[in-house]
Amino acid sequence: MVKNIIITGHVNSDFDSLSSMFSVFVLLRNKVQHLFPQETEEQFQFYLLMPPTNHPMVKAFVKEQLESLFTKEYTTTKLIHSLEEQIISDTKYLVIVDTKRISRLHHCHPVLFENITVHNNNANGNQGRDQSSINKSIVVRVIDHHPNSDKEGDDLQSNDTNVNVETIITGAVTSVIVELLQKYNVTLTTMEATIMSLGIYEDTGSFLFGSTSNLEYKAMEYLSRFGLDHSILKNNSSRNISSAGGMSKFENTGDHEDSQNLNNYNRILTTLRENLTSISMLDNVIHLTQLDEISPDKNISPIVQNLIENSCNIHTLICIVRLNQGISVICRSSQDSKVNVGRICEDMGGGGHFHAASVLVRDQTISEIRSMLFQLLYGQIVGKDILLKTIKHQQQEVLTIDVNASIKSSLEIFTKNPTIKYLIVLKDGKYHGLLPNIDSINSKISHNAMVQDYMLSVQLQIQQINNDTTLADSIQQLVRNRFWLLPLSWQDSNSQIGGVITSTDILQQTIKSMNNGQIHHFESSNRSTPFGKHLSILQNNIIYNIVFIVLKDVAEKLNLDIYLIGNTIYKILKKSVDLSKVELVIFSDQLTSSELEESILEFLSKSFKKIKDKSTIKNNTDQNQLTIELSDSNVIITIQITTFVYYPKTQYYFTYLPSPIKNHCYRTNFTMNSLFVDIKNQNLYDCFDAIYDINEDILNLNHSNSFKDNPSSILKMFLLQYEFDLTISNDTKRYLKNAVSDGDVKKIEGASINEFLHDIFKFKKPFQFLYDLKLYGIWNEISPLIKIESSYYDLLQDILNWYDNLHIRDLKPDRFKILMLTFIKYSGNEKKTIELGKRLDVSEEEIMELYNSKSDINIAAKKVKKWIADPDHKSDANSLNEMFKDLKIEYLLFLMSQIMYKLKKTDNNEMFINQAPFTLFLNYLNLERINKTQ
Numbered sequence: 001m002v003k004n005i006i007i008t009g010h011v012n013s014d015f016d017s018l019s020s021m022f023s024v025f026v027l028l029r030n031k032v033q034h035l036f037p038q039e040t041e042e043q044f045q046f047y048l049l050m051p052p053t054n055h056p057m058v059k060a061f062v063k064e065q066l067e068s069l070f071t072k073e074y075t076t077t078k079l080i081h082s083l084e085e086q087i088i089s090d091t092k093y094l095v096i097v098d099t100k101r102i103s104r105l106h107h108c109h110p111v112l113f114e115n116i117t118v119h120n121n122n123a124n125g126n127q128g129r130d131q132s133s134i135n136k137s138i139v140v141r142v143i144d145h146h147p148n149s150d151k152e153g154d155d156l157q158s159n160d161t162n163v164n165v166e167t168i169i170t171g172a173v174t175s176v177i178v179e180l181l182q183k184y185n186v187t188l189t190t191m192e193a194t195i196m197s198l199g200i201y202e203d204t205g206s207f208l209f210g211s212t213s214n215l216e217y218k219a220m221e222y223l224s225r226f227g228l229d230h231s232i233l234k235n236n237s238s239r240n241i242s243s244a245g246g247m248s249k250f251e252n253t254g255d256h257e258d259s260q261n262l263n264n265y266n267r268i269l270t271t272l273r274e275n276l277t278s279i280s281m282l283d284n285v286i287h288l289t290q291l292d293e294i295s296p297d298k299n300i301s302p303i304v305q306n307l308i309e310n311s312c313n314i315h316t317l318i319c320i321v322r323l324n325q326g327i328s329v330i331c332r333s334s335q336d337s338k339v340n341v342g343r344i345c346e347d348m349g350g351g352g353h354f355h356a357a358s359v360l361v362r363d364q365t366i367s368e369i370r371s372m373l374f375q376l377l378y379g380q381i382v383g384k385d386i387l388l389k390t391i392k393h394q395q396q397e398v399l400t401i402d403v404n405a406s407i408k409s410s411l412e413i414f415t416k417n418p419t420i421k422y423l424i425v426l427k428d429g430k431y432h433g434l435l436p437n438i439d440s441i442n443s444k445i446s447h448n449a450m451v452q453d454y455m456l457s458v459q460l461q462i463q464q465i466n467n468d469t470t471l472a473d474s475i476q477q478l479v480r481n482r483f484w485l486l487p488l489s490w491q492d493s494n495s496q497i498g499g500v501i502t503s504t505d506i507l508q509q510t511i512k513s514m515n516n517g518q519i520h521h522f523e524s525s526n527r528s529t530p531f532g533k534h535l536s537i538l539q540n541n542i543i544y545n546i547v548f549i550v551l552k553d554v555a556e557k558l559n560l561d562i563y564l565i566g567n568t569i570y571k572i573l574k575k576s577v578d579l580s581k582v583e584l585v586i587f588s589d590q591l592t593s594s595e596l597e598e599s600i601l602e603f604l605s606k607s608f609k610k611i612k613d614k615s616t617i618k619n620n621t622d623q624n625q626l627t628i629e630l631s632d633s634n635v636i637i638t639i640q641i642t643t644f645v646y647y648p649k650t651q652y653y654f655t656y657l658p659s660p661i662k663n664h665c666y667r668t669n670f671t672m673n674s675l676f677v678d679i680k681n682q683n684l685y686d687c688f689d690a691i692y693d694i695n696e697d698i699l700n701l702n703h704s705n706s707f708k709d710n711p712s713s714i715l716k717m718f719l720l721q722y723e724f725d726l727t728i729s730n731d732t733k734r735y736l737k738n739a740v741s742d743g744d745v746k747k748i749e750g751a752s753i754n755e756f757l758h759d760i761f762k763f764k765k766p767f768q769f770l771y772d773l774k775l776y777g778i779w780n781e782i783s784p785l786i787k788i789e790s791s792y793y794d795l796l797q798d799i800l801n802w803y804d805n806l807h808i809r810d811l812k813p814d815r816f817k818i819l820m821l822t823f824i825k826y827s828g829n830e831k832k833t834i835e836l837g838k839r840l841d842v843s844e845e846e847i848m849e850l851y852n853s854k855s856d857i858n859i860a861a862k863k864v865k866k867w868i869a870d871p872d873h874k875s876d877a878n879s880l881n882e883m884f885k886d887l888k889i890e891y892l893l894f895l896m897s898q899i900m901y902k903l904k905k906t907d908n909n910e911m912f913i914n915q916a917p918f919t920l921f922l923n924y925l926n927l928e929r930i931n932k933t934q
Helices: 014-031 056-072 087-091 106-112 173-183 190-203 213-223 230-235 255-276 301-309 341-348 368-379 407-416 471-481 503-515 532-537 541-559 568-572 593-607 659-664 691-694 713-723 728-739 752-763 767-775 778-782 792-805 815-827 829-841 845-871 877-884 889-904 906-911 916-933
Strands: 004-009 044-049 078-080 092-097 139-144 165-168 275-282 284-291 318-323 326-334 358-361 399-404 422-427 430-436 463-465 487-490 499-502 519-522 528-530 563-567 581-587 611-617 623-630 634-641 677-678 683-685
Touching: 004 014, 004 106, 014 044, 014 056, 014 092, 014 173, 056 078, 056 190, 087 092, 087 106, 092 106, 092 916, 173 190, 173 213, 173 677, 190 213, 190 230, 190 593, 255 284, 255 301, 275 368, 284 368, 301 318, 301 326, 301 368, 301 399, 301 677, 318 368, 326 341, 326 368, 341 358, 341 368, 341 471, 368 471, 399 407, 407 422, 463 471, 471 487, 471 503, 499 503, 532 568, 541 563, 541 581, 541 593, 541 634, 563 568, 563 659, 581 659, 593 623, 593 634, 634 659, 659 677, 713 728, 713 752, 713 767, 752 767, 752 815, 752 829, 767 778, 767 792, 792 815, 792 889, 792 916, 815 829, 815 889, 829 845, 845 877, 845 889, 845 916, 877 916
Parallel strands: 004 044, 004 092, 044 078, 092 139, 139 165, 284 318, 399 422, 463 487, 581 634
Antiparallel strands: 275 284, 275 519, 318 326, 326 358, 422 430, 487 499, 528 683, 563 581, 563 677, 611 623, 623 634, 677 683
């Protein structure tokens, strides 16, 4: 029986992965014994399993070159993009190239591991994906050129039976396999030599990367003996301006197209230069840049390489690029850089080499990625010399709560510890999950609810620590967990949680390093712009006078940092005339809240006579909120006052480093609300990429876990989308889908849903909200009793619009009640209706009143049909009044929608005939009301 040999590389494969796969195929096709000397059989079926990739040039090369080559030249070998069970069952050998990391081989897990099948590969988590679970019925050969991973258990390792892992640290793994081809004197065609050369050229940066060794030069000398197609090498090289500009081409283009690509290349390069910022850690200067535009098809890597090669003062460069499928982080460093960018990308889920690496991140926002990068850099440069035991002691008290406790008991803990964002949830004394600060994010949750109903099932890897564990070790684990809280377990403690380390702990260590001169910053970004030009749209000059004259005077005389924040800025930028509310924040480490309030009111009273003020003290004693209402102008000013600030007083706006205002704005859910304006200099600052989102009318989350921490923010997102006519970003859609699939939507409180269903009627097309929630599967998660038929609600909207145009005095229907009637229609019996009412926070009395109205509505429906069928009654207003007099207006409009919808499905003309009795009755009713008022 013919057995299979599967050859594959890592996910998101590059040309070195592709070329090395191809090289192994050519080697084994020549003789299987070259890699498996014990083999006696000669006939095998070869499968090249192409890993999923987002590399545009690799994808184009496979489709336009490799697939046709295998169809014409290698007819007995199959190029496949996914596995089938029959292929797996007949496989004897699996060859893996360019990686040994289990986490980068997800596409071949069904053949690599036992009990992982094609069907459950995407739903099994990490269970059954370790060294002990490797498929014992196959032989695995791994050829790699990357250093071992720091992530415990992620590297495949050789064993005495069926796994052989060979790692040779060099510039390109293709060179290792070409060395074998040369050793066995394998003759190549020009095309074969060219395909192999591609991998070497690309992974060594055309021999310019620091990882290049003599093995690559020897390999290229051997390959060149068979001739190389340099047009293929040129057109598929990332260093080619045409391909770097976003196009993968296999033949020369005209002058005009080349000129366009060159212009595109230069434009991107200029943008990256303009966005450069930098920080210095222990004299290691790291530069960060960013491409804000979404670039689905552009290969930015060569431009990043060009930037570092042609800038004598840049030794470590990190570039962040928005993509439709996630966010790409490209890292490059020069030979004299001590920063291991490969390790940084590996900790974030990617990989590479010491001086060149990249990662595609799908589960974090740009702001979170910047924070991760800073923490990893800080850990690698500074944190490696800070022992964790100097920060966390074994006797540290850990705030925990049992999974079976009530929410009320958790609130008592949060009240005593207001700065705590999460409690660790225990089950049988072991880590089970996290409970967010419920009261701070959603006051509508019942205190009688249970912890298990609202906890986050976050699978955190608990860190085992000892006296030698460093802060760098914990930072790496924090990043890998994708959560800024890490449970700690001291060695020999039987896995009992003995402490936690959080992002706040790391922040405090960072501040110490900033204060003692270990970290410096250099601002050179263009993300600060004058805000004064936008203020001309303010028709009500009182806002300008309050904010930029009176409060500016306050800031200068009292030496305060005062910032304009929130929706106020968004509305000004969008030239909105609705500016009745102004939001500000004040930071002070000198005056108390009461002193500040007194000073602010004194300054304002000199300019404005009629002032009402209300002061609210928040849970934590260092923050107050002062609300000022100017009686004669309908302007409300909300000022948050923070009097305890442990940040150094500096303006770390654009680098990774923190500042009070930056931290404050980072807490917002959406980027559109994260801008701030310094009252003193009237400059607008954009630290979280809000301007791009605002200009493109995109709604983007600031935090990837916002929907998990506070599921009700999902509903707020849809309201924001329609209020400001925004498009939900692809990243935010991805987080929304995750929240649905992870069951987070089920945690939305009924009170929040009820409020949302009332709010949608503030918009012209309220039922569009229903369609959108159905599209994402949200209604099914909220309650399977709710059914949404868009064609029916379209008709209902037409009826409501028609009714509004009648202008019937003092008879406005409660649209929420009509909506509830439509929900009840599908809910079934009384018990299910009461269940639906509870889910939507509708009282049993109200929901049963609506439920019981069904009989009256049904009786009226029969009368309507009889009235229409009797020609003598069609102009009799008294008979209409007799039919409808006992029906509330909500019931009447609901009845009208039901009758017309049933007929719409069969006969449109008949549908409009059946509208007649409602039209006559309501017009008669309107006329009667008009006569009464005259």
